[in-house]
Amino acid sequence: MEFVNFGLVVAGLVVGFIVGMTGVGGGSLMTPILLWFGVNPATAVGTDLLYAAITKSSGVLVHKKNNNIDWSITGWLTLGSVPAVLMTLWFLSTLQTSPDAMNAVIKQALGFVLFATALAIFFKKRLLDFAHKRAGGNYNPSGPRLNGLTVLTGLVLGTMVALTSIGAGALGTVALFILxxxxxxxxxxxxxxxxxxxxxLVAGLGHASMGNMDWHVLGYLLVGSLPGIYLGSHLTGRISDEMLRPCLATMLALIGYKLAF
Structure with a gap:
């Protein structure tokens, strides 16, 4: 196996292990790693999106079996996110005649979304405390208003994910905790x-249709990530979240700064 291919398997193993252990960090780590391997930004995003769709599918089966999914909330989020993905993909397709411009837009967006993800991870505990306090306060939207806010959240997440492959994990979870x-x-x-x-899946297939996909890279990532997720999931809680969260947030902030500036 060539060194680069071996490196991709190791990258998949490490990212899968972190995701299995912490539940976050998939796209926010994998896309920058692919950039480091020399994959251009558009292809890195497209490849990571399908990688995420495949790896998270097994998680859905487990959560469905344990009745951990609120399909109503999932539906309202999807109502906002899928149209946002399609609009964002259309915008990127208008830049296909200028690959440098498309890669520049994606790279800049990556930097800012990584910053936002780092903040969400670092201040996760405070955000959750805010959500719990709000639950006991007077401001507690419900019915059409809550559904509208959920659709709006899906719209924002869909735009970010289609542009950068990042946001569905850490940012999506924090947004749902608050709502x-x-x-x-x-x-x-x-x-x-x-x-x-x-x-x-929709965002990944859209990028693939534009040629922003490396199936060879995807295959090697999956070879490493599947056992990585299995191992990581068995070590959940063994390492203090108070130690992991600042390390992960600092690393993402540094990567985001480098990409954005």
């Missing part, structure tokens, strides 16, 4: 994963 503070954590996480699969 639905009364739902158990396990159901919010399961709902976010259930929404992430069609979101990343």
């Amino acid at each position: 639905y503070p009364m739902l158990p954590t396990r159901r919010l996480v399961g709902t976010e994963i259930a929404h992430a699969v069609p979101l990343t």
